[in-house]
Amino acid sequence: MEQIIVNGLYLGAQYALIALGLTLIFSLMNVLNFAHGQMYVLGGFVTYTVVAEFELPFIVGLFISAITLAVVGALIEKYLFRPVIKKSRREESTMLLAAGIAFFLDAVILLVFGEKQRGVPKIIDGALNWDFIVVMPYDRIVIGFLAILLIVAFILFMQLSRAGRAMRALAQDKVAATLMGVAVDRYSMIGFALGASLAGLVGGLLVTITGINLGMGGPASIKAFMMIMIGGAGVISGAIAGGFILGMMESVGLTVLSEYGNLTYLVIFASLMVFLAFRPQGLMGKPWG
Amino acid sequence: MNKTKIAGVAAFLLVLYAVVPWGIAASGRTDFFYTLTSVALLSIASAGVWLTFYIGRINIGQGAYALAGGYVSAVLITQYGLSFWLTLPLAGLFCVLLAVLIGLPILRLRGVYFAMVTLVLTEVMRLTALALPITQGAKGITSIPLPGELSLFGITLIPDFASLENPKIGFYWMAVTFMVIAYAVLWRIVNSRLGHLCRSLQQNEELASSIGVNTAYLRVVAYSISSFFGGIAGASFIAISQSIYPSSFQVNDSVNFMLNCFLGGLGYVLGPMLGTLMLYFGWDLLFTTGKYQLLIYASLLIALMLALPNGVLSLFDKKKA
Numbered sequence: 001m002e003q004i005i006v007n008g009l010y011l012g013a014q015y016a017l018i019a020l021g022l023t024l025i026f027s028l029m030n031v032l033n034f035a036h037g038q039m040y041v042l043g044g045f046v047t048y049t050v051v052a053e054f055e056l057p058f059i060v061g062l063f064i065s066a067i068t069l070a071v072v073g074a075l076i077e078k079y080l081f082r083p084v085i086k087k088s089r090r091e092e093s094t095m096l097l098a099a100g101i102a103f104f105l106d107a108v109i110l111l112v113f114g115e116k117q118r119g120v121p122k123i124i125d126g127a128l129n130w131d132f133i134v135v136m137p138y139d140r141i142v143i144g145f146l147a148i149l150l151i152v153a154f155i156l157f158m159q160l161s162r163a164g165r166a167m168r169a170l171a172q173d174k175v176a177a178t179l180m181g182v183a184v185d186r187y188s189m190i191g192f193a194l195g196a197s198l199a200g201l202v203g204g205l206l207v208t209i210t211g212i213n214l215g216m217g218g219p220a221s222i223k224a225f226m227m228i229m230i231g232g233a234g235v236i237s238g239a240i241a242g243g244f245i246l247g248m249m250e251s252v253g254l255t256v257l258s259e260y261g262n263l264t265y266l267v268i269f270a271s272l273m274v275f276l277a278f279r280p281q282g283l284m285g286k287p288w289g
Numbered sequence: 290m291n292k293t294k295i296a297g298v299a300a301f302l303l304v305l306y307a308v309v310p311w312g313i314a315a316s317g318r319t320d321f322f323y324t325l326t327s328v329a330l331l332s333i334a335s336a337g338v339w340l341t342f343y344i345g346r347i348n349i350g351q352g353a354y355a356l357a358g359g360y361v362s363a364v365l366i367t368q369y370g371l372s373f374w375l376t377l378p379l380a381g382l383f384c385v386l387l388a389v390l391i392g393l394p395i396l397r398l399r400g401v402y403f404a405m406v407t408l409v410l411t412e413v414m415r416l417t418a419l420a421l422p423i424t425q426g427a428k429g430i431t432s433i434p435l436p437g438e439l440s441l442f443g444i445t446l447i448p449d450f451a452s453l454e455n456p457k458i459g460f461y462w463m464a465v466t467f468m469v470i471a472y473a474v475l476w477r478i479v480n481s482r483l484g485h486l487c488r489s490l491q492q493n494e495e496l497a498s499s500i501g502v503n504t505a506y507l508r509v510v511a512y513s514i515s516s517f518f519g520g521i522a523g524a525s526f527i528a529i530s531q532s533i534y535p536s537s538f539q540v541n542d543s544v545n546f547m548l549n550c551f552l553g554g555l556g557y558v559l560g561p562m563l564g565t566l567m568l569y570f571g572w573d574l575l576f577t578t579g580k581y582q583l584l585i586y587a588s589l590l591i592a593l594m595l596a597l598p599n600g601v602l603s604l605f606d607k608k609k610a
Contacts, residue, residue: 032401032545072484080591088598092347095404096551097594099544111584222412222540225405233401266416269409276406277394280412 016243021198027234037221043200044212073196119211232285338517350407358520384520429534484537
């Protein structure tokens with residue numbers, strides 16, 4: 001029982017971090033970023049390259065991965081999303097663009113890093129063993145705490161900094177924020193870069209534990225979509241709640257339903273649809289997002 | 290205006306039924322039959338997605354209905370010995386039933402919420418197909434017989450596909466005919482009272498309901514028709530590949546159906562058909578570029594989006610204006 005909870009918390013912290021980036025991008029620009037999973041994979045590969053090939057410390061890899069993804073995100077926003085949003089008659093058109101970017105990143109990752117599963121050596125050996133009630137490798141604990149630390153840092157940034165306040169204002173009401181003198185273009189770009197770099201950070205964190213391969217992008221995107229649906233799209237607290245709820249459900253499901261094989265996700269999906277039938281905007285979302 | 294339209298339709302039919310088969314026979318590239326058959330069937334499913342766009346909903350769940358339709362047809366043929374031609378409407382009707390049941394709650398959602406739920410729906414269908422005993426899990430259903438003879442009062446309407454010397458051409462004719470019927474139906478819907486009401490939903494649902502449009506009913510009707518198309522396309526696909534697996538239609542396919550609509554243009558009935566042709570053919574033609582295939586394909590997609598964010602068919606708008 002305790003083991004399930006600890007596993008759930010560990011999974012949830014990483015999931016919440018992925019969902020935070022996605023929900024930030026969505027709240028600022030009303031863009032459903034299909035390429036989020038691919039950004040996460042790219043972050044993992046960058047960390048792998050820095051740590052395993054250049055033999056630099058893990059923290060440096062994580063840092064470089066965040067920077068790379070922030071640059072990629074900023075460029076994507078400035079040169080792809082911004083012109084299309086301005087020219088398009090229906091704002092859903094950005095979904096085609098996002099899917100195109102997802103394909104593009106997939107192709108780039110395939111050409112640059114290949115299709116092999118990659119991983120970096122464990123950062124810390126050994127495992128915490130508490131009377132066999134909870135067994136948890138030390139590196140997972142470290143990664144879990146790093147993820148929680150990043151979440152806290154992100155919330156503090158959004159609440160306390162000037163840029164964070166501007167982004168919250170934009171998410172709340174774009175027109176009013178513009179009238180108050182918030183530079184929409186600049187903060188959209190910063191927001192997209194921040195969201196992308198969060199995806200890169202998670203990729204970097206996970207490469208030490210599960211490794212990374214090309215096929216992980218799509219499923220990661222779907223999971224992230226589910227989390228922000230549970231919590232409510234475009235709401236930061238909702239993304240965190242969604243991440244932890246999904247992590248916990250997965251952890252419980254995999255234990256309870258282990259005899260039935262693939263049933264866990266079917267149950268999660270089905271209950272999600274029932275939940276959304278009663279509460280379409282998720283736990284904390286604004287109605288009709 | 291009307292005469293040019295009729296002439297256009299006639300020319301289009303001529304190309305489909307005469308010029309294309311002749312061209313393929315002349316060039317000897319019989320593999321194009323399979324490609325074009327796939328395009329025709331996929332464009333039927335895309336037509337369904339387009340109809341849900343028409344009521345202002347982003348549908349990324351068409352793969353779920355294609356899979357359901359395919360499985361209904363496959364199970365009925367292999368386990369109950371029904372004729373393929375009978376299972377085809379049954380597959381469509383099963384999808385309609387499913388769409389009403391699922392649609393009633395989820396059509397209350399809007400925007401990205403609906404999009405994400407439908408995306409999840411595809412995954413649910415795949416996992417259901419894996420878990421149910423009747424679908425035989427990951428093994429799938431294989432060696433489904435080719436469509437048999439369809440006769441009415443002793444007159445053979447459609448010959449047995451197994452007796453054809455080249456079933457590929459038979460399938461091409463079948464798929465193209467289905468596609469023509471589907472788009473004729475779609476065109477009729479759009480230019481009818483139902484189409485006007487759907488447009489009102491697309492623009493402003495509250496306003497539409499306040500002047501007496503039964504929005505809940507309309508949404509379900511449009512979504513069921515859309516799913517019917519999906520089911521038919523799925524069932525026909527199964528007849529060609531003679532096998533079905535839970536992975537026959539997955540999230541990628543659902544996303545592609547949606548992309549077809551975007552690429553062709555959301556405001557044009559023929560948009561999804563053109564989009565399907567371009568995406569599928571483009572991907573096939575780029576096969577020769579080897580490992581750069583995906584890179585070029587994605588770059589073209591992005592470039593096209595930057596140049597024509599309202600779909601390829603919006604090119605013709607500017608000429609008029």
